[in-house]
Amino acid sequence: MLYKNPYNNYFDYVVQRDMDKCIRCKDCVTQCSYDANFYDEERDLIYSLDSNCVGCMRCSTFCPTDCIRIVRNPDTFRINANWKDNNVKDLYKQAGTGGIIITGMGNDKPYKNYWEHMVIDACQVTNPSIDPLREPMELRTFLGRKPDRLEVNKDGDITTKLAPQLVLETPIMFSAMSYGSINYNVCESVARAAKELGIYWNTGEGGLPDTLYEYGKHTIVQCASGRFGVSPEYLNAGAAIEIKIGQGAKPGIGGHLPGEKVLEGISRTRMIPVGTDAISPAPHHDIYSIEDLRQLIYALKEATRYEKPVSVKIAAVHNVAAIASGIARAGADIIAVDGFRGGTGAAPKSIRDNVGIPTEVAIASVDQRLREEGIRHQVSLVAAGGFRNSSDIVKAIALGADAVYIATSALMAVGCTLCQQCHRGRCAWGITTNDPELSKRVNPEIGAERLVNLIRAWSNEIKEMLGLMGINSIESLKGNRDRLRGVGLSEIELQTLDIKQAGM
Amino acid sequence: MKIDSQGMHYKVLNQKINEAVIQGITDIELFNVNGQRYIGDGLRKEVRINVHGVPGNDLGSFMNGPVITVNNNAQDAVGNTMNGGKIIIKGMAGDVCGYGMRGGKLFILKDAGYRVGIHMKGYKTLNPIIVIGGNAGDFLAEYMAGGVIILLRMFGRNDHNNIIGDYLGTGMHGGTVYIRDGIDKKKLGKGVGVSEPSAEDNMLIEDIIKEYAADMGLDAGKILNEKFEKLTALSTRPYSKLYTY
Incomplete structure (x- = not known):
């Protein structure tokens, strides 16, 4: 049967080039890592193969004469409210290949975003607001198990033995992104920024390259089901250890680093053959119950002589509150809950877009449950999954989080344009690629500087928002849901978030 | 002490x-x-x-x-994500032993449980080794990416036909399993190939078995008398055709 896949003609983007302005510098050709732009020497013209364009904006950004526009392809399938463009394209793709569709970054579907339905309170007349520019404002956050009570001797010294704590200068950390999913230069950018900011970055499950051990005091090392790079040196190098059970972008399935990205350095760190898919088992096969989780938590604590807090990261799912309660009782010091807008380097699209729940509701229900059970102080709660700005973070803390993890926004600070091609290993911005040439597009010094700028800006905004609420410490915002009101939410939604309707 | x-x-x-x-x-x-x-x-x-x-x-x-030498049986997850050294179990061991093992040796005299040696790794000279003297349960060598597992099938509880569990080597993409005295092909997971050990393989087996026999007080010659079969991954990328984008 002669068959042409209609998908080939209905591509997402068109590269428009104003040939009057084009100086034939061929920058767009060299910048494009997806072979969408090419130069015809005979006619001295630059063309684009639009079907290869992923809309990453690399060429238009670097065009010195500003002659390129990347526009959405106006040529669409027949408009059909049920069969949307992506439904049709995905179906054709699968009919052509028989494959599971893999994609990158977070859920991009228009689910209700609860951050946009919550507003923050402010002081007027009856209580004074605080000016953070001229008055002290405390953002320092401690993560780890807190004692049931504090005993103090006559001299005022604390005599209670405290569990190990992570000290954050601002309640923001860089979430797990593995070496391999992002390249060395991006890892270094993130590690440097964490050190400068007095916060933590997370290795993800791909191990820690030897040359990044110097950032150990600002590193959370991850132990996932694939156990990549988990040596006793690695466990002791970090400030904390995180057991990764799940990830918001793909709850219930294991990690997946496509073979295209497994080059020599990654093969060495992960101890797997070059070019193989690095697939982590869906569960840890030594964890089939809360009791088993406790076993691994204490295996890690024993291996590091109880000197480091142990975090357990789970994806936000329907039963998240009960699971979090079990994790707290299993002995975890920190629980990280990753909502379904969290990013990924590679996940089946059907899972990324349809599995899990938003972090907003997950945090609210976990915090509520742990309070009801009287164990909230035993564990710190870190929210993850799609934080876009400082107000999202303020709202998460008011809902009960101690701190947040960011990763997508961190990559955007380094240059990511959300084109969702991470799994292909050809990132034109040099982030999710291990190609030595493309990787050079991220300079760790500049990357770190941009990350530091972003977190400083957000921290200042958080201080401003605390000030207008009349609060001078982030600790006083934690779980302070009275400072939030809902707008446009149903009664059951307000009840789930445990916040009042605006005007009440 | x-x-x-x-x-x-x-x-x-x-x-x-x-x-x-x-x-x-x-x-x-x-x-x-x-x-x-x-x-x-x-x-x-x-x-x-x-x-x-x-x-x-x-x-x-x-x-x-x-x-570490254990003079009795051991329980689950012996040598979990172990990096180097040696564990000798002069009895049976439980489930998920040698999970994600990165180096060193794990010698078990008798049977081992389910999912032993899963996700074992290896890189150049780093080569973890597991030897099991008896039977092994289901999913032996699952997701194996490197290292060596030798199954001797000598001291089994079960009869000869049921001497190894199902799904052996499922998802294997690296490393080698050697099985003494033949293998029922029905027990193999998808993507695992069976071949004759080469001279080089036989030298490796001999070295490992000599050390194992010395640790366990067994006669190496007797163990090496039987033929071994070699199992390896047919592809280093068993799931590459499963995906598209």
């Missing part, structure tokens, strides 16, 4: 072992061990630990260097 572990919590026992290691003691003998977990967990010194009694789960997990 001798430690009587009778009625001792694992945290106390492991603290004592750790203190002894810090003091520079290289030979530690544990008596009356009864299910204490995490013995040798994360130890990074070349010490010898001799265990009398049955140690609990996660024996020698994450360790790098010690030689």
